[in-house]
Amino acid sequence: MRRRVGSGVSAQRGAALLLAMLTVTLVASLAAAALWQQWRSVAVEAAERSRVQSGWVLTGALDWARLILREDARSGGADHLSEPWALPLEEARMSTFLAADRSNTPENEDAFLSGQILDLQSRLNVTNLVEANKVSETALKAFTKLFEQLNLPPVELGQMAENLRFALDNSPENLSKSQAFLVPQRVEQLGWLGLSDTTVAALKPFVTVLPVRTGLNVNTASAEAIYASVPGLDMAGAQRLVAARARTHFSNLAEAGKLVPEFAGQFVDGQHSVASRFFEVQGRLRLEQNVVMESSVLQRDGLKVTTLSRRRMANSPEVQGTDAAAGQVPVRR
DSSP: OHHHHHHHHHHHHHHHHHHHHHHHHHHHHHHHHHHHHHHHHHHHHHHHHHHHHHHHHHHHHHHHHHHHHHHHHHHOSOOOTTSGGGSOEEEEEGGGGSOSOOTTSOGGGOEEEEEEEEEGGGSEEGGGGEETTEEOHHHHHHHHHHHHHTTOOHHHHHHHHHHHHHHHOOOGGGHHHHTTSOOOSSGGGGGGGTOOHHHHHHHTTTEEOOSSOOOEETTTOOHHHHHHHSTTOOHHHHHHHHHHHHHSOOSSHHHHHHHSGGGGGGOOBTTEESSOSEEEEEEEEEETTEEEEEEEEEEEETTEEEEEEEEEEEEOGGGTTOOEEEEEOOOOO
16 A cells, blocks of 8 residues: 555656646747747847838938939030049948937948949940831941840840830731730840840840930940940940040040041931930948848939939848849839
8 A cells, every 4th residue: 555655646746747847848938939029020120120221321312313413414515434423432331421420320230321323325225226116227236246246146136126126016916916025124124025144144234225215425335335336346446435535525426436537427416425314323221231222213304303213122131142122112203
């Protein structure tokens, strides 16, 4: 009988110990879950705060760029790379733009801003390939020279030109074909017209996609773009133009033609220019461990500067260091 009583007491003690261990484990699990939820809420709140702050800063930077372009338009004349708008903003601490009293800016929340304004008319415009629902021979020759210079397959150029013509043609007989192709809004979307990723990457520094036909600004274009835009011009002649404008920009197309007199007649309005209407504003904000980049396309007509599109990209540890497109940002005109 004593053995049975002792065994019963030991069993009860063992059950009580097991229950206590289970209780401790359950409490620890619940506490860990609550702590994780609290940490997650703080992280989400911090990320949302950074997103909102980044949006306001980049919007302010865009407004500042619009002001610079508007003030540049007041002086009139040519657009060239020695003007204030063409000077890039190297990464600078945001507090340097604020008042002397920086007590309200915590050091662990310092933001760094950088950016630049690019002349989109310094590149060959893909939209020029189509004129009056037909492939433009002049533009096609320019792109052919560029494809040859970059060792790109010419068959892809033919596909791009024809597919763009179908995409832009709204006539009833071609309506079914035009619906098969989307009109690209930026260079990265040229794959819609049949270009391979390799070709798009090679073309990106030299071409653009604008809503209307535009001339190439010889004051800002690269030697490759100028070479491609003038039939018969060799690369040495294009480089001579680029070197000459670095000393003194061209006030008109006649001045550019004087440097290559045998091709002077090929610098004509519509195909070339010394002023620009379309610009791209690139902004980059680094806030703690997060990086937000924004690209905006602006159209300038006189003193009116209109925002055509805005695209924002985020790069942070939460996306493992890769760019994550945040989609289109509402345009404030």
